[in-house]
Amino acid sequence: MRTRRNLMIGGGGLLLAGAAATWLGLRDMGSMQDYTAAVTALRAALPARPKAADLIRFATLAANSHNTQAWTFHAEARSITLAPDRTRATPVVDPDDHHLFVSLGCAAENLSIAAASRGLPGRLQFYARGGGVVRFSYADGAAVDTDLSDVIALRQSTRGMYDGSTLTSAELDRLAMAARLPGVDLILMTDHGQMAKLADLIAAANTAQIADPAFMAELKHWMRFNPRDAINAGDGLFSATTGNPVMPDWLGQMMLDWAYTSKSENTSNAAKIASSAGLAVFVAAKQDAEHWVKVGRACQRFALQATAMGLKHAFLNQPVEVAALRPALASLIGLPGRRPDLVMRFGRGAAMPYAARRPVSAVMV
Ligand SMILES: Cc1cc2nc3c(=O)[nH]c(=O)nc-3n(C[C@H](O)[C@H](O)[C@H](O)COP(=O)(O)O)c2cc1C
Incomplete structure (x- = not known):
């Protein structure tokens, strides 16, 4: 029976729970519905x-x-x-x-x-x-x-698992044609033995990055762990877009230290690469800002063409970011001496939540 005393204890419990939730930051994390809107x-x-x-x-x-x-x-x-x-x-x-x-x-x-x-x-x-x-x-x-x-x-950028299905050579040709731009070479890799070798380079680079406190500090600065923070900032890497749970910022930062290990990431990346139809590596003819813009144009066209064909894609740029691993990547794709610019995987898979953007008024000058 709910006596007055029970109710009071219940009310006090609710108050306490409310205070704890506020302290934990659980209250004002926003909702995924608001985020999606x-x-x-x-x-x-x-x-x-x-x-x-x-x-x-x-x-x-x-x-x-x-x-x-x-x-x-x-x-x-x-x-x-x-x-x-x-x-x-x-x-x-x-x-x-x-x-x-x-x-x-x-x-x-x-x-x-x-x-x-x-x-x-x-x-x-x-x-x-x-x-x-x-x-x-x-x-x-x-x-x-x-x-x-x-x-x-x-x-x-769809960072989940893909379904492991392959693409026909006509489909691969359509992707390559869409990305064709003078000054940018595109290497498509669909042999799973070769893809596993590239996965090893990605793992080696990932291990180096996760061991680097400066890399992790910069990454954390751009991480968003809940819908409210992601909406307010309109930028950054929101955990939900990679299929990870949402949580208060302080907890997310701590979880990144505990759970984001090179072992777990490398295992997950290897499985995601194995589930992909192929890997694409973009290599500019020259290494300067003008050619890097061209690489961006080519990869955006590739990504849009893939989307138009019902395909998904995601970047795995670790071995181009860790300079010491670029020569091994260049040799693996048959372009020794060149500097590879981007690594992407592609295939068929389920969509994830979209990444946020800042309003147009924030970027017009
Ligand atoms: C030059 C460049 C490098 C990137 N490197 C990575 C990467 O190494 N890993 C990754 O998961 N996403 C990478 N991305 C994807 C971005 O994180 C992604 O585009 C951004 O979060 C916006 O999300 P959206 O592509 O879904 O719109 C890269 C994108 C660009 C253009």
Whole structure:
């Protein structure tokens, strides 16, 4: 029987539980429904007659390193200039701004494809000023590339397991054709023996990175562990997008120290690679900011073409980030002496939650 005393104890218990939950940070973690609503709003369809802000919104949906969105956009009549936002650079994992310019290239390609699909085709040009900017100049013309534009908002880095199925050579050709760009070589690897060798390099690089306190500190800075923090920041790597649980930030930071070990990560990556249809390695003809932008453009086209074909993709860039392992990777793909730029896996698998983006107003200057 619920007596008054029972009720009071119950009420006190509830209060205590409430206080404990507040202290633990469980209360205000936000909900996945709110998170999904926020990320879906930024992925709304491109209008038939887009303004510069609409095109820029589509540009920001591009792949980018650590989801720092280290870019700004300056719109003028018939041109949009993309520049690096160095306040969002990641100097530990990316000391020479390689990933920063690749990410700029990914955004530039999205911008160009989105504009062309709405009858505003244009040219992307690299200028060396200020360390490097990309200018998209456009004019009225025929609508093209609509297939790729239609999937810009659907593309995601899908870091889960794939289903192990293979691709036909015609499907592999379509991917390679979409990514073809002068100045960038693409190596597609579908032999599982070769893929396992690349998995070993990824594991070696991953082990080195996890053992590096500076790498882990930078990674932690960009991690988001719950929907509220992910929505508020609009950037970073949200645990739910990799299939991991949501939790208060303090707990997430601690869990990263305890549970994110090279052993667990290497086992998981090896299984994910084995479940993939293949691996793609992008290699620029030259190593400078202009060519890194080209690599970004090529890989974004590859990712969009894969999405249009119902395929998923995810990056595994550890052996290009750990400089000491680049020569072994270059030899494995038959390009000794070159510097590989990106490693991606691709295949068929289930979608994961989308990554957040900052609003367009935050990136327009
Ligand atoms: C240059 C570059 C390097 C990246 N490196 C990795 C990586 O090593 N591992 C990974 O899981 N994702 C990597 N990514 C993917 C980004 O984390 C991802 O694009 C970002 O979080 C946004 O998510 P989205 O691609 O789903 O929109 C990389 C992306 C780029 C452009």
